[in-house]
Amino acid sequence: MTASPPTVLLTGSTGVIGASLLTALTAHYEVTALVRNRRPEAATTCVHGDVTAEKLGLDSGRYRDLAAGIDVIVHCAGLTSFVSDLTAFDNVNAGGTRRILELAEEAKAPVVLISSAAAAREFPGDDLPAQNMRAYGHSKLRAEELAAQCGQPVAIVRPALLFAAHKGTAVPQHQFPHLLFTALLQGQPASGLPVTPDHWCDILPMESLSDYVTALTEAQLRGDATAPGLHWATAGPARLTAADVERACLDFLRAAGRPLPSSLLAAPGASQLRTHGMARLVQLGFLRPEQPAFPTHLSRLLPTQPTRADVLDALAHNIRRCAPWPA
Secondary structure (H helix, E strand, C coil): CCCCCCCEECCCCCHHHHHHHHHHCCCCCCCEECCCCCCCCCCCEEEEEECCCCCHHHHHHHHHHHHHHHCCEEEEECCCCCCCCCCCHHHHHHHHHHHHHHHHCCCCCCCCCCHHHHHCCCCCCCCHHHHHHHHHHEEEEEEEEHCCCCCEEEEEEEEEEEECCCCCCCCCCCCHHHHHHHHHHHHCCCCCCCCCCEECCCCEEEEHHHHHHHHHHHHCCCCCCCCCCEEEEECCHHHHHHHHHHHHHHHHHHCCCCCCCCCCCCCCCCCCCCCCHHHHHHHHHHHHCCCCCCCCCCHHHHCCCCCHHHHHHEEEEEEECCCCCCC
């Protein structure tokens, strides 16, 4: 008699990362999606709950039944969009993680926690974008601290920014890379990106993250002693520079027969601090050239780490998909 596959509880299955993970995980496991409103079609089972509520908003019986039926938890749910009430980040990202860890204790199940590279960064400035990014990063760091206190094995994944590669993954339209590429193809900001060519940004193909988290979930299920702890999921030394982004946009515009700007980068010395709009997001998203690359641990569980050629290829693919005019 064939044993049933393990059951994964996935939170955030309708989000950018969660939707990709749902597809990857359902190829190997039974997946129960904890959802607040929208029901993802690919999930084996859906449970309506709320990570901001005690016992996820479930009555005691349903909470016990949920705990009894899961073998591992992959926690992706979180607040990522800009808000006016900055305490919302801690309520959702840290508070929600606390409640998922309590469920893990009840279920005696290991956890894969999706954090963010922003947990290890500082975002200077008193403008609203900087305040939001700072509050977001701190909430993710607080979630990691809570995970370190959990009695069950917790693997923490810090992904970089993400874009789609070539396997049909949906373009994450409301994420920084997509917004940036679309703005550049439209000729915005008019004065060019307020960074120098060697400023850099770590953007990882979404498929690499999904493959790694799936492998990490399997490692947690089999009790691999090396699985708990911190895992950086980044492009690492294959990070992109502002010059890479400019070149890829200009190459696409040229191939599409569109008008070419003389440059997509601001003139040298014109990168003064901005306070709003895409120019400010660029200043927050790109790092100075002297900042060392993020660590990367993808080779722990995957056969290969994405190379610079892989990331440049994914960059060109994403820029093509961000064209703001009809094909």
